[in-house]
Amino acid sequence: MSSFSLIRAACVALLLGGCASLSPPPAPPSAAAATPQARAPHPDAVVKEAWISSAHPEDELDSLAVWPTEQGGAWVIATAKSGNQLLVFDADTGQRLRTVGGPGDGPGQFRRPNGIAVWGDTLFVVERDNHRVQALSLPDFTPLGFIGAETLKVPYGIWVQETAPDTLELLVTDSFMADFRAGLLPPRALMDQRVRRYTVSLPPEGGLSAVETGSFGDTGDAGMLHMVESIAGDPAHERLLIAEEDRRVGSTLREYTMDGRYAGRSLPVFDADAEGVALWDCDVDSGWWVATDQTRPTLFRVYDRASLAPVGTFSGQVVADTDGVALYVAGTPRFPDGALFVQHDNRALAAFDLRDIAAALHLHGACLP
Template identity: 55%
Template sequence: MSRPALFSIAAALCLSACTTTAPLTTRAPIASQVPPPTVLVPERYVSADNPGDEIDSLATWPAEDGHTWLIATAKSSHSLVVFDADTGERMRSVGGKGDGPGEFLRPNGIAIYGNHLFVAERDNHRVQVLLLPDFTPLSTFGADQLRSPYGLWIHESAPAEYEVYVTDSFMEGERYDVVPPLDQLDRRVRRYRVTFADPSHFLVRDEGSFGDTSEAKALRIVESIAGDPARQRLLVADEYTSDEGGGHPSNLREYTFDGKPTGRELPAGTFEAEAEGVALWSCTPDIGYWVAADQRYPQTHFLLFERDSLAPRGSFMGEVTAHTDGIALHAAATAAFPYGALFAVHDDEAVAAFDLGDVVRALALDPACAP
């Protein structure tokens, strides 16, 4: 992963809407299981390379003309790139370097709810909100609390009211490559409540931060975060890996919506490289899978886990997709993807698309995910 001063965490965020809610129940620890071999699922397309962008995170939006947009953050060009999700054709770019409305400085995380687009800007230390389809800048928030915001996930807690979770991977040292002391890691995820009075005006309330500070389960380097509204739980990807002191392999860690760690994580060694983009594939209120990118070399492996138990359900890779940071799972049908699609960053320069119907067949998943 290309990282200034040894790191530049990237991932993306994907929204998976689910309107039913239920309290988190106590779950048994995840049993260590030997996962089945990774299978090949060819990409339906890989877009043209554009090395000047340094694409990081992805989100989808159903446009009013019936097309689906795939919107990516581009860190090096300080912009957003809009693709046709069905073809991978580059449609336009938005923004440019700066700290004014509609400008960005190292945009990283991205999330969309309704017509509202949220962008986490690492080097502007803020979240900017824009209104689609014209990318009209509305306002920003978080500059008084955020130091190095990376990932975003949004949940509609009430009509016109969003809970916004922002991962904050601030570091220390001259090169900003030193993980802070444990007692500072309770600030790895910041919560905001954003209430819209109308589509163009909103109020923001800071609801504090959270993060485990124990030696074994602290969130050391974070970006990707995703949630399951029906289960009231979050998965946070910790990218940090170390072989010292017994080792701290990269992993996904589970939290409740109010920021309490459940103590659950995947078995050590699940990720051979770094845990990157994570998304929920909600097929029905009861059936679904978590999808996470394992940034292995030379190709990314996409790992699937059962929605409730987090038991491994299989993995796949494409023919070329590599160096994946962000992913976006679009479960709704589009013209080219009747069963939906998984979109992934390819080598920081392009986007790749996988047909979810192909994934269901290759991994023998529940048929409800490809009706």
């Protein structure tokens, strides 16, 4: 991998899947789901959006990833669930640059794309209705191959880490149900398949190979993943945060270890759905987590990276009903200390300058001026 690719790899964008449905299937019945979308409680701060893109309501935007360009800027790549394609935006301006793909099950085609992640110059797209992860090379979006088509049922979110040179581990959430319309969960014995592991090799000469290496999910009441979507990891603290979206048990983020064991802790219940989650890392082991509470306006919850103690909440002036987020710390001409990119109301993207968030919540760290 080139030095430039290593820089990109260090800035991997977490994707993080958002709430979706089987064209779409109704959410499981619950008192929370039967009420109007929750309004956010009063946030600790209101942060003005740096930009909001043009609206694309027909595409039903969901999850985001960031790829740094050779020119020093970056692209924000968004999955479009109803459009069955990807949309590419300029990270500094929010300008829509291009669309990629279309409906189908062939290479370069998508059905209900949801979670998305970038590692180096490789893009991974989770396709819920094609039951697979598709890998493409950047910047030309050349298809490289498929992952998990033999085992994935209803995949949503994805997180990627490097485990050896040219070797990655993919964790993909799989929110299959016994009966979607009735809100019926699979048998308890199958709940250990909520997150699937894949080892992916990307040799320098090109191509891709992948093998499934197991699955995990707690089968006890406290740590079970009933309806699972977003997932993000922090190897420095041996931690995974996984979004539990079933409001019947309380939507939250559950803490798992990197080897797939429930760590015995879940964050306090969110007001609406726990959606996108991203790590804001300042150095080897300090920084914060930013998580989406899908309220109107969206409430962004910020936690200390090491302790998971809450450090504050903020909302934008406009952003609402957010699914996916991507946090980019490498910096661009407009955002020299990084930015948080978020989906807005299923139809647009928005950006927050990390300096503005830090100032509003009085955050201090090695990554801040």
